[in-house]
Amino acid sequence: MNHRREIIICLGSSCFARGNKSLLKIIQRYITTHGLGDKVFFKGDHCFGDCSIGPNVKIDGKIYNQVSEENIHQILAEALQDLKK
Ligand code: FES
Numbered sequence: 001m002n003h004r005r006e007i008i009i010c011l012g013s014s015c016f017a018r019g020n021k022s023l024l025k026i027i028q029r030y031i032t033t034h035g036l037g038d039k040v041f042f043k044g045d046h047c048f049g050d051c052s053i054g055p056n057v058k059i060d061g062k063i064y065n066q067v068s069e070e071n072i073h074q075i076l077a078e079a080l081q082d083l084k085k
Pocket residue numbers: 010011012013014015016046047048049050051052054055056
């Protein structure tokens with residue numbers, strides 16, 4: 001795959017307050033640590049409209065719900081596994 005991948009973190013107030021504030025930093029660190037800065041677009045967006053099952057993160061159009069500090073690494077590793085050598 002040669003197009004840039006996209007990670008969108010919900011920065012709506014509910015998701016932000018419930019964990020995405022720290023997930024933002026964790027995802028940023030993950031991208032840097034794995035040298036993915038030129039392969040992945042990472043940005044924040046407004047409420048996805050699914051607050052009750054948040055915190056939410058979208059990767060390549062797929063929404064992951066109830067994302068936490070415990071499962072974010074697993075989610076990123078699986079979603080982006082083809083990018084790593
Ligand atoms: S604040 Fe994230 S889905 Fe509403």
